[in-house]
Amino acid sequence: MDTDDWIAVDVTGPIGQSPIVLVCEHASAFIPEEFGGLGLTRDAASSHAAWDIGALDVAKFLSSGLGAPLVAGRVSRLVYDCNRPLESAGAIPAKSEIYDVPGNVGLSNEERQRRYDLIHQPFHAAVANILFAQEQAMARPPILVTVHSFTPVYNGVRRDLDIGYLFDSRPALAESALTAEQGAGQFKAALNEPYAPKDGVTHTLVLHGDSQGRENVMIEVRNDLIDTSKNAASVAAHLQEVLTKAVAQITETEGQAG
Numbered sequence: 001m002d003t004d005d006w007i008a009v010d011v012t013g014p015i016g017q018s019p020i021v022l023v024c025e026h027a028s029a030f031i032p033e034e035f036g037g038l039g040l041t042r043d044a045a046s047s048h049a050a051w052d053i054g055a056l057d058v059a060k061f062l063s064s065g066l067g068a069p070l071v072a073g074r075v076s077r078l079v080y081d082c083n084r085p086l087e088s089a090g091a092i093p094a095k096s097e098i099y100d101v102p103g104n105v106g107l108s109n110e111e112r113q114r115r116y117d118l119i120h121q122p123f124h125a126a127v128a129n130i131l132f133a134q135e136q137a138m139a140r141p142p143i144l145v146t147v148h149s150f151t152p153v154y155n156g157v158r159r160d161l162d163i164g165y166l167f168d169s170r171p172a173l174a175e176s177a178l179t180a181e182q183g184a185g186q187f188k189a190a191l192n193e194p195y196a197p198k199d200g201v202t203h204t205l206v207l208h209g210d211s212q213g214r215e216n217v218m219i220e221v222r223n224d225l226i227d228t229s230k231n232a233a234s235v236a237a238h239l240q241e242v243l244t245k246a247v248a249q250i251t252e253t254e255g256q257a258g
């Protein structure tokens with residue numbers, strides 16, 4: 001089986017200009033040929049189940065605006081979800097919300113491990129490498145920011161949240177971001193919504209943030225706010241201001257403490 005014609009991860013943006021490292025796990029709906037489209041319908045293959053609509057656009061605009069590196073996934077989360085550990089059923093879901101994923105039904109442990117090795121392993125090695133490079137270049141702990149989007153209607157229920165700031169055990173950056181958000185007054189924002197750690201969504205945050213003593217936040221934007229390049233650019237400009245304020249606030253607090 002030839003896997004040389006696709007790669008799991010894309011790294012762009014400069015090192016050494018901003019303390020932030022951006023990560024976008026669900027950036028792509030691409031399914032490598034060897035997986036036979038996972039037996040998905042055309043609708044499912046392009047839906048929010050396959051990727052985070054608009055998230056990569058926002059992450060790219062943020063990367064250029066902040067001068068921050070960006071690590072982005074290049075394979076659909078339905079092949080392997082890089083924000084899930086191997087032991088999670090959601091890492092290779094047989095069903096995602098309303099869509100069946102026939103190509104993920106009844107997989108052997110060997111196939112699950114193979115997908116982990118092909119996708120999760122290089123993706124998270126790249127995140128670790130970029131965080132380390134950023135730490136060396138900036139001579140300070142890097143800050144991890146992951147960028148996601150959520151669907152306006154989930155399991156038939158309409159969500160009116162605009163932006164969520166998620167955290168696991170280090171709330172400082174998420175709380176500062178919410179404070180900045182409330183100051184701006186433009187979007188309906190909340191902490192640990194529309195998902196929370198109990199939903200198993202903080203794998204990347206814990207792996208590279210909490211467990212390494214690094215401040216971190218996961219940003220979830222409702223995808224109808226970022227469904228065109230122009231809209232994504234506008235939300236990214238807003239998030240850049242929020243993040244800049246939030247990072248300044250936690251850095252100031254660190255300085256006072258130390």
Ligand SMILES: [Zn+2]
Nearest residue numbers: 026052148149
């Ligand atoms: Zn996501």
